[in-house]
Each structure stands twice: as structure tokens, then as C-alpha cells.
Amino acid sequence: MTARILGGGALAAVSGGALAACSSDEPSAGGSTEISPVTFQLGWLANVENMGIYIADDGGYFTKAGLKTTIVPGGPSVSVGPLVASGKAFVGLDSVDTIARARKEGAPLKVVGATLQKNPSAVMSLAKNPIRTPQDLVGKRLGVQQSGTEIYNAFFKANGVDPKSVTYVPVQFDPAPLVNGDVDAFASFLTSQPIQLKRQGVETEAFLLADFGYGLWADAFVVSEETLADKKKRALLVNVLRASVQGWQDAVADPARGAKLAVEKYGKSLQLNADEQLLTAQSFVPLIATPETKTNGLLTMSKEGIESNIKTMGSVGITTSADELFDTTILADVFQGKATV
Known part of the structure; x- marks a missing residue:
């Protein structure tokens, strides 16, 4: 993807x-x-x-x-x-x-x-500690690629969330930081990283940005x-x-x-x-x-x-x-x- x-x-x-x-x-x-x-x-x-x-x-x-x-x-x-x-x-x-x-x-x-x-852009979390809405990210660590920072700032503002209330952790596209506990959630694609982890036996949850106004x-x-x-x-x-x-x-x-x-x-x-x-x-x-x-x-x-x-x-x-x-x-x-x- x-x-x-x-x-x-x-x-x-x-x-x-x-x-x-x-x-x-x-x-x-x-x-x-x-x-x-x-x-x-x-x-x-x-x-x-x-x-x-x-x-x-x-x-x-x-x-x-x-x-x-x-x-x-x-x-x-x-x-x-x-x-x-x-x-x-x-x-x-x-x-x-x-x-x-x-x-x-x-x-x-x-x-x-x-x-x-x-759009397949999604926020992925571990099934044992799910994050299901933008509001659930307040006070949490979100792994974000450098290219996505501007998008997530706008996304949070559109959903009434202060971007500063979410800690951005720089990541690449490998979801290892989520599995290792370095972040609480991970900026992903619904068609990519969740499938990658599923094949490794790691269960995740994800919500689409598209379901929260990201058209x-x-x-x-x-x-x-x-x-x-x-x-x-x-x-x-x-x-x-x-x-x-x-x-x-x-x-x-x-x-x-x-x-x-x-x-x-x-x-x-x-x-x-x-x-x-x-x-x-x-x-x-x-x-x-x-x-x-x-x-x-x-x-x-x-x-x-x-x-x-x-x-x-x-x-x-x-x-x-x-x-x-x-x-x-x-x-x-x-x-x-x-x-x-």
C-alpha cells in the first residue's frame, strides 16, 4: 500500500x-x-x-x-x-x-x-488495549510518520481534539513500536499494517479516519x-x-x-x-x-x-x-x- x-x-x-x-x-x-x-x-x-x-x-x-x-x-x-x-x-x-x-x-x-x-488511512491499536475514536487518543502516544503530522493535526482539530493533547512519536511504517509498547496507537493503513500483524498472530483494532470526517x-x-x-x-x-x-x-x-x-x-x-x-x-x-x-x-x-x-x-x-x-x-x-x- x-x-x-x-x-x-x-x-x-x-x-x-x-x-x-x-x-x-x-x-x-x-x-x-x-x-x-x-x-x-x-x-x-x-x-x-x-x-x-x-x-x-x-x-x-x-x-x-x-x-x-x-x-x-x-x-x-x-x-x-x-x-x-x-x-x-x-x-x-x-x-x-x-x-x-x-x-x-x-x-x-x-x-x-x-x-x-x-481512504484506508487508519489509527491502529492492540486489541487488548483498543482505541476506537479520536477522543480516545487524548493523553496517549500516537506513532506518526513525518509525512502524516500535518494531516493528523487537522484531523484532531476537525474532531474537537487539541493536537497537543496527543503525544506524537516519530515512526516509520513498521508497526513494531506498537507491538513493543513504545506507542499506544499507530498511524497505519487498514489494508496494510493490521494485516501484517494479523499474520504474525497479533490482534489489533483500527478506526478509519474516513469515519470521522476525513474525506x-x-x-x-x-x-x-x-x-x-x-x-x-x-x-x-x-x-x-x-x-x-x-x-x-x-x-x-x-x-x-x-x-x-x-x-x-x-x-x-x-x-x-x-x-x-x-x-x-x-x-x-x-x-x-x-x-x-x-x-x-x-x-x-x-x-x-x-x-x-x-x-x-x-x-x-x-x-x-x-x-x-x-x-x-x-x-x-x-x-x-x-x-x-
């Missing part, structure tokens, strides 16, 4: 697509028999976080949509926004706040869909304004999103399939652990398939959700507006008033 999910700061040819290095991507749209090449830039490594995209590729959804999709893994040194803005990638995945910051620096980017409706979508679909303005490219984008939704629908219904593809095909070179990837896949499902997406469709961006993202970004000094950052018309064309495709 990417450390950038909290707040932006974070191989072989396959049927219907490929995992490869980035190349210039100038798609063309034509008749139904024409195949259009597109480069899909992932926001992180080729692990189960991207299982819906793998299924869309492996299941032939991209191909049926007239797309030859090259899936490019990301990583800690990959900046998605510049690749999309320059045309080296047709579409990419990134956190909403990272895209907003890029726009402020002049990048002509827009968000057209959101995979993770609930920040992750693995959001980002495209260039030029793509949205070009009729042919926009049509391709609708096809990319439709196939992606189909892949994610299958992944939500059968996360074991997504885990298998990550381990045996798309992330094979990473030598991923099958049991861990399955647990991780299962932990992603409720963050993606929320009551709202069950009503409006996966990747959906409701007015209320957009407003929550804008408010959360505003709390850390990122100012934007719905019209400036988001475009909901692509998903409207994908779903045509339905909740599935």
Missing part, C-alpha cells in the same frame, strides 16, 4: 494489454473494429491494490472496448500527474490532494473517478484536460472507465480472483505472498463498495463526496473547487443512470 494515500506527499506481455515502461501515448478512436492503444499508469506497485484493473485486462474488458491497454506499475519514485499531463500516460491513478496540488502548479489535470471511496479519495482516475476536450479521446476515456468499472465489479464480487492475478501474473516479479494479498484484497472491498457506490456505481463521485474532499483538503491549506478539479460527466456516460455496467 502506498504511503501517499494518507495525503499525497503518497514485466511480461499479457493478453489484451501489457505491463511495461511508459511510452508516449497518443490514442486514436475510430470504428468498432479499430484498436486504440492507451497507457494506464498505476499509482503504486503491481500488487492487489489494482486488482480491478488486472481483471479488466485479463477478462478482456479493455479489448472488447477496442483498447490495447499497457498497464504501467507505479512506485515511490513515480509521479503520476506529470506522466498524464505530458501525454506519456492516457490515464493514471493518484490521490485527490496530489492532483489538486499539481493543478496549483499549472498541471492541466482533472479527476474523473475515484476507486477508494473510503479524501484515493486511487482516483486522473486525466488531462486536453483528453476531455478532444471528442475522440473523450470517447476512449469513457471506454477505459467502463472497462475499469467492469473489472472492479468482478473484483468486489470475487477478491480471490484479483489476488491470484496479482500474485501469479501482474505482480509476479514482486514475489508477493498469496495469503497476504488475499487478506489485503478482502480489506479493500468495503472501501470500494460503499453504500453510495452500491446505489450509484463504483468509482462514483457524488456532490456530497466532492464537497467532503474539498473540505478535507481545505483543512491542510489546499484550496480548490468542484468545477476546477472534478469532472463527473465521464461516469455519467458510463452508467447511463444505472448502478452497474
